[in-house]
Amino acid sequence: MVGDREWSPLELTPNAIGVSPGPEGLVEYLAATDLREQLVKAKAIVFRDFRLSPRDLESKLDLFLPNRLAYVHGNSPRTKVGKNVYTSTEYPAEFTISMHNELSYSHHWPTRLLFFCEQAPAIGGATPVVDSTRWLAALDDDVRDAFRGGVRYTQNLHGGAGLGKSWQDTFETGKPDEVEEFLAQADASWVWKPDGGLRVSQLRPSTRKHPVTGDEVWFNQADQWHAAGLGDETAAALRAILPEEDLPQSVTFADGSPIPEEYVVQIRDRGLSNAVDVYWQAGDVLLVDNLLVGHGRRPFSGNRRVLVAMSD
Structure with a gap:
């Protein structure tokens, strides 16, 4: 059984990539980066401290996901809140959601997922991610x-x-x-x-x-x-x-x-035991390669609002 923690998502902050804090710095970085290639290498990327609001996210989504997909044939309860933007799984807060790759049961699955934290929970609520080769x-x-x-x-x-x-x-x-x-x-x-x-x-x-x-x-x-x-x-x-x-x-x-x-x-x-928890701060973005990384959800208390969008 694989039990160590050799892999974890790449975390990018304004200081780490040498841009100004705020949405403008993120746009500058994304415009100059082959994000698809970087994501394949990293498998998952956390963008943190860019002070993104939900309005900022809506205007910047195409830079992350140029071809957003509808959540058609999805089996998870969600609410559509924008142009192919949904709430994350609406299961009760006390339950753990086990690891999975989105729509892996379908004939057509997204290659990339984006999660955006609009409101972080008071306690818990991390999104665990697991390297699917390790799983x-x-x-x-x-x-x-x-x-x-x-x-x-x-x-x-x-x-x-x-x-x-x-x-x-x-x-x-x-x-x-x-x-x-x-x-x-x-x-x-x-x-x-x-x-x-x-x-x-x-x-x-x-x-x-x-x-x-x-x-x-x-x-x-x-x-x-x-x-x-x-x-x-x-x-x-x-x-x-x-x-x-x-x-x-x-x-x-x-x-x-x-x-x-x-x-x-x-x-x-074993999916859960080999996962790495991503703890949320409001404004965080988590981008994952949906083939290389599975995801889930830890239990939480307090209000938690995480949005998700998908792309091929």
């Missing part, structure tokens, strides 16, 4: 081998009332033909249910290779889609309400065989 290396050989064939994700999306997300919110449309077009392009299978809901099935690989570095990375959300990843009490409560095939989301190996619970717990725990 893969931290897993036992039998776990890695078991996942070689990939995984199959299943979603049950209600039509307006029910457990989990609706298909309208998930695909940001109320038109079934637009949903079907998206799913066809995604090489997914689907069926409309008599109650107006939608069941979607997708076969995806468990690892990917980075197009620039060639590194193989752990790149799936099996632990988050599996009931065991929620903890024993929550998993038992869900199974008491619904059979597994009717849960809002579930996952199996590619051939449909069940993934052992102990594999799921190992994946979750």
